[in-house]
Amino acid sequence: MIKFLDFKDLNILHKEELISSISSVIDSGRYILGPKVEAFEAAFSKYCGVREAIGVGNGLDALILIMRAYKELGFFSDGDEILVPANTYIASILSIVENNLKPVLIEPDMDTYNMDVNLLEKSITKKTRAILTVHLYGRVSYSEKMRSIARKHGLKIIEDCAQAHGAAWKGKKVGSLGDAAGFSFYPSKPLGSLGDAGAVTTNDVKLAKAIRALRNYGSHEKYHNIYRGINSRLDELQAAILLVKLKHLEGDNDRRRSVALAYLRGIVNDKLIMPQIEDDKSHVWHLFTVRTKNRNKFQRYMLDNGVETVIHYPIPPHRQPAFIEWNKRNYPITEEIHNTIVSLPLHSAITNKEVGQIIKICNAY
Numbered sequence: 001m002i003k004f005l006d007f008k009d010l011n012i013l014h015k016e017e018l019i020s021s022i023s024s025v026i027d028s029g030r031y032i033l034g035p036k037v038e039a040f041e042a043a044f045s046k047y048c049g050v051r052e053a054i055g056v057g058n059g060l061d062a063l064i065l066i067m068r069a070y071k072e073l074g075f076f077s078d079g080d081e082i083l084v085p086a087n088t089y090i091a092s093i094l095s096i097v098e099n100n101l102k103p104v105l106i107e108p109d110m111d112t113y114n115m116d117v118n119l120l121e122k123s124i125t126k127k128t129r130a131i132l133t134v135h136l137y138g139r140v141s142y143s144e145k146m147r148s149i150a151r152k153h154g155l156k157i158i159e160d161c162a163q164a165h166g167a168a169w170k171g172k173k174v175g176s177l178g179d180a181a182g183f184s185f186y187p188s189k190p191l192g193s194l195g196d197a198g199a200v201t202t203n204d205v206k207l208a209k210a211i212r213a214l215r216n217y218g219s220h221e222k223y224h225n226i227y228r229g230i231n232s233r234l235d236e237l238q239a240a241i242l243l244v245k246l247k248h249l250e251g252d253n254d255r256r257r258s259v260a261l262a263y264l265r266g267i268v269n270d271k272l273i274m275p276q277i278e279d280d281k282s283h284v285w286h287l288f289t290v291r292t293k294n295r296n297k298f299q300r301y302m303l304d305n306g307v308e309t310v311i312h313y314p315i316p317p318h319r320q321p322a323f324i325e326w327n328k329r330n331y332p333i334t335e336e337i338h339n340t341i342v343s344l345p346l347h348s349a350i351t352n353k354e355v356g357q358i359i360k361i362c363n364a365y
Contacts, residue, residue: 009349025240033233049173058197058198059183067130076099085106086105086107086317089134090317114141117145124153124155139282157177158178158182165191183198183200257283259355275288287346307357307358312343319335
């Protein structure tokens with residue numbers, strides 16, 4: 001059986017480095033907001049090409065804290081509107097409603113699965129304050145047109161980089177394209193920890209300062225609370241792990257790109273709609289998604305032939321019970337994607353033999 005993903009496979013090659021780094025944390029006696037967090041924040045900010053990186057508890061918290069900080073700094077107010085892709089993972093939308101802001105769902109472009117920038121302006125109102133662009137599946141969702149629209153209307157661009165660590169647009173890495181960005185380091189991500197972890201990146205020093213306080217009970221100085229903050233701190237162990245894995249990120253991304261290219265060249269079954277790509281560096285292939293009309297039949301066929309596939313994601317946000325007030329809304333492109341999409345195994349530890357088997361099995365479908 002070719003598994004969709006095995007976390008152990010992703011980390012076994014770096015086991016000795018990881019153990020050494022973890023041991024240094026144990027020996028240090030510093031476990032919260034210590035030298036490993038500081039070192040990772042410095043390394044990650046340099047990698048992304050920004051002034052500031054702030055380690056937090058997870059990717060959802062990263063986005064929540066960005067919006068919360070913008071409220072504290074007076075940029076956002078309760079009820080303000082945030083434009084967000086209708087086909088994103090629900091975490092993007094949860095970060096908006098958690099801050100008492102209003103998500104405005106934008107249909108995706110069927111060719112890229114990312115937010116359709118041509119639909120942005122007609123959704124902007126006097127209450128619109130930001131575009132939350134999601135680099136879905138690892139592909140950059142950003143353009144000159146998006147930037148121009150944001151500037152014209154005075155909007156912030158917030159990047160959801162949870163799936164796109166290392167992807168680049170015109171030589172600039174995600175996390176540096178907008179005003180602020182949230183990253184998840186969930187174990188399956190291109191840069192994955194061994195548990196929950198996240199970060200915010202930005203060139204806005206004031207925003208970074210507010211987020212550093214908000215992640216730590218609203219405090220820069222112990223027992224002096226500027227804000228009504230939360231506890232969402234990247235811990236020293238995860239920072240130590242991420243420092244090791246950051247060194248391998250570019251190589252891992254190159255491996256995923258080579259596997260994706262093999263799929264794109266090798267799978268020639270007209271029953272499968274393949275993803276499109278223009279610029280190799282703009283995609284890190286966190287997920288390799290195909291679309292097919294009878295998805296259940298295809299998944300059963302793949303499993304019967306020893307290949308595990310996964311659906312990302314089976315239910316769009318506007319159909320979730322959590323947003324029952326949206327359940328009767330109609331987003332046909334989003335629904336078409338969610339009803340037909342399937343992810344094939346693709347990760348940095350997959351073997352060439354497994355890739356060849358998957359191509360052969362897909363072509364025989």
